[in-house]
Amino acid sequence: MSILKATGSRPSLSRPRPKVEPVKVFSFITLVVTTFLMLLPLFFMVSTSLKSKREMLKFPPTFLPESWQWSNYKDIFDTLQFGTMYMNSLIIAGLSVFGTLLSSALVAYGFARYRGKGNQFWFILLLSTMMLPYPAIMIPQFVLFSKMNWIDTFLPLIVPAFFGSAYNIFLLRQFFTTLPDELFDAGRIDGCGELRMWRTIALPLSGPALATVAIFAFIYSWNDLLTPVLYLSSSEKFTLPVGMASLTSSRFRIPPWHLLMVASVLAMVPIVTLFAVAQKQFVEGIVLTGIK
Amino acid sequence: MNLRESRRQTFYMYMFISPWIIGFLVFALYPILSSLYFSFTDYDIIHPPRFIGLANYTEMFHNDLFWKSVTVTLRYTFISVPVQLLLALGFALLLHQTIPLRGFFRTAMYFPSMVSGVAMSLLWYWIFNPQIGLFNYILSWFGIQGPAWLMNPDTALYALIIMTFWTAGSGMILFLAGLQSVPASLIEAANLDGAGRFRIFLNITLPMISPVLLFQLIMGLIDSFQVFTQAFVMTQGGPNYSTWFYVYNLYTSAFKEYRAGYSSALAWVLLVVVMLFTAIIMKLSKRYVHYEGGGHK
Numbered sequence: 001m002s003i004l005k006a007t008g009s010r011p012s013l014s015r016p017r018p019k020v021e022p023v024k025v026f027s028f029i030t031l032v033v034t035t036f037l038m039l040l041p042l043f044f045m046v047s048t049s050l051k052s053k054r055e056m057l058k059f060p061p062t063f064l065p066e067s068w069q070w071s072n073y074k075d076i077f078d079t080l081q082f083g084t085m086y087m088n089s090l091i092i093a094g095l096s097v098f099g100t101l102l103s104s105a106l107v108a109y110g111f112a113r114y115r116g117k118g119n120q121f122w123f124i125l126l127l128s129t130m131m132l133p134y135p136a137i138m139i140p141q142f143v144l145f146s147k148m149n150w151i152d153t154f155l156p157l158i159v160p161a162f163f164g165s166a167y168n169i170f171l172l173r174q175f176f177t178t179l180p181d182e183l184f185d186a187g188r189i190d191g192c193g194e195l196r197m198w199r200t201i202a203l204p205l206s207g208p209a210l211a212t213v214a215i216f217a218f219i220y221s222w223n224d225l226l227t228p229v230l231y232l233s234s235s236e237k238f239t240l241p242v243g244m245a246s247l248t249s250s251r252f253r254i255p256p257w258h259l260l261m262v263a264s265v266l267a268m269v270p271i272v273t274l275f276a277v278a279q280k281q282f283v284e285g286i287v288l289t290g291i292k
Numbered sequence: 293m294n295l296r297e298s299r300r301q302t303f304y305m306y307m308f309i310s311p312w313i314i315g316f317l318v319f320a321l322y323p324i325l326s327s328l329y330f331s332f333t334d335y336d337i338i339h340p341p342r343f344i345g346l347a348n349y350t351e352m353f354h355n356d357l358f359w360k361s362v363t364v365t366l367r368y369t370f371i372s373v374p375v376q377l378l379l380a381l382g383f384a385l386l387l388h389q390t391i392p393l394r395g396f397f398r399t400a401m402y403f404p405s406m407v408s409g410v411a412m413s414l415l416w417y418w419i420f421n422p423q424i425g426l427f428n429y430i431l432s433w434f435g436i437q438g439p440a441w442l443m444n445p446d447t448a449l450y451a452l453i454i455m456t457f458w459t460a461g462s463g464m465i466l467f468l469a470g471l472q473s474v475p476a477s478l479i480e481a482a483n484l485d486g487a488g489r490f491r492i493f494l495n496i497t498l499p500m501i502s503p504v505l506l507f508q509l510i511m512g513l514i515d516s517f518q519v520f521t522q523a524f525v526m527t528q529g530g531p532n533y534s535t536w537f538y539v540y541n542l543y544t545s546a547f548k549e550y551r552a553g554y555s556s557a558l559a560w561v562l563l564v565v566v567m568l569f570t571a572i573i574m575k576l577s578k579r580y581v582h583y584e585g586g587g588h589k
Contacts, residue, residue, distance in 0.1 A: 038400060061424060103311045106309075109308050115305075133562055133563060135543070140324075225521045229524070230547065267407075
């Protein structure tokens with residue numbers, strides 16, 4: 001039961017019939033207006049991506065393309081090695097998600113299920129690293145990775161994910177603490193090893209929490225600009241954000257807006273797909289782990 | 293817990309958390325300490341660092357661009373973070389009611405948050421275009437002649453602030469989850485006692501969701517102090533340094549001017565400021581933030 005509904009349903013003496021509450025009418029109108037404003041840029045992103053080079057420069061902008069240039073979606077792959085960049089981003093994000101899930105789930109399990117010495121100390125340290133701004137450590141990290149000859153490879157973008165990330169560890173730890181001890185006691189009596197309990201008891205019960213972490217990790221890696229800008233120098237290794245950022249660079253006097261919008265639409269596809277597939281699990285995951 | 297059991301627990305705990313401990317030492321602690329050392333040196337990343345004492349820090353405080361970046365970043369943060377939080381909370385309250393098309397509205401509000409990063413910067417780069425962009429076109433419906441947004445030093449920062457409101461949907465989701473955890477029985481009881489809508493919100497709902505609010509406030513501040521993508525893609529810090537964000541300044545010093553020592557000093561100041569802000573907020577919030585069971589997480 002919702003707050004506003006609960007408070008809005010005070011018994012009314014005048015009319016016995018269910019009435020239209022003014023608060024809800026007002027809310028509804030507000031929502032229609034804001035949703036319209038929120039969706040308008042998205043609508044134009046898609047619509048502009050289907051316009052011709054000439055039409056994209058028209059003012060006022062046309063709502064729907066006069067002639068639908070589906071070929072834009074083919075043309076983008078002829079510009080700027082778009083396909084290669086897309087694949088690079090998918091590979092990097094895919095491996096980062098795998099690394100984050102594996103390591104964060106292990107570490108979170110350690111924090112949640114074992115009351116070992118130093119548990120509190122390390123956990124507080126973990127939480128405080130969430131405050132650590134990446135720019136504060138990026139220069140020494142750069143020096144470190146260049147000593148290892150990792151510059152212009154994907155390794156600096158992938159390897160750190162395999163050592164867990166604070167936010168996701170915290171989220172999974174909150175979830176793991178809610179799993180009943182009896183399950184693990186039963187497993188122990190059956191002679192189950194600790195690592196096997198993690199894999200066969202904890203993980204299968206954590207679908208929504210793991211889905212949430214996977215989505216966070218994917219979005220983080222997929223959208224990241226600063227790290228790939230620092231580490232990738234040859235254009236065939238660029239990720240999508242780096243390639244797209246270069247589209248606005250000075251070598252275009254007039255930015256090719258229609259192609260930029262094609263790129264933006266295509267950049268959204270994996271994220272939207274991920275949400276469509278995992279939406280239920282994702283929302284459940286946020287509620288269950290109670291990010292608070 | 294007997295000694296053997298306690299040893300067993302400790303052993304397995306460290307076995308499981310060791311990946312993070314190693315990662316922490318290699319990718320966080322070591323870099324932070326080296327960064328501190330670099331900040332006292334003249335260092336171009338290629339040649340070995342040369343110790344110069346506090347010179348980087350004294351230079352920083354006499355550097356106009358440093359102060360510019362501080363003002364720009366603080367102004368951006370202090371406007372965009374509170375407004376975005378209020379919007380997110382407002383949307384969440386609206387959508388927590390049973391209302392027609394609720395599912396559609398929730399999805400629609402959240403959708404823009406899926407276009408973050410460079411794609412969002414490109415889209416809004418077009419929206420703010422004074423000749424062909426959407427923003428001034430909509431303003432023209434109301435007879436307003438819009439400014440040149442990103443090309444005008446007076447408006448560029450505000451354009452970037454307006455852009456952040458578009459992604460209030462991601463905060464909304466967290467607030468919605470928080471609102472769901474407010475027990476309906478509490479509200480019904482208050483309702484029976486004759487408390488009004490506003491009082492219930494102030495005395496029950498708000499305290500119950502205060503941990504979500506605190507979490508988002510701190511994370512929002514930390515993210516906002518680190519704005520980079522918008523400056524890199526849309527404005528290159530301009531026009532006339534009006535969007536010269538702190539991290540953009542830091543990036544430029546290190547990787548364009550090859551002054552990694554000076555840049556490390558900037559990094560340390562950022563680190564200290566973030567820690568200070570977080571500590572102050574945590575301290576102030578102790579009295580206002582309510583955790584179930586009175587414990588802390």
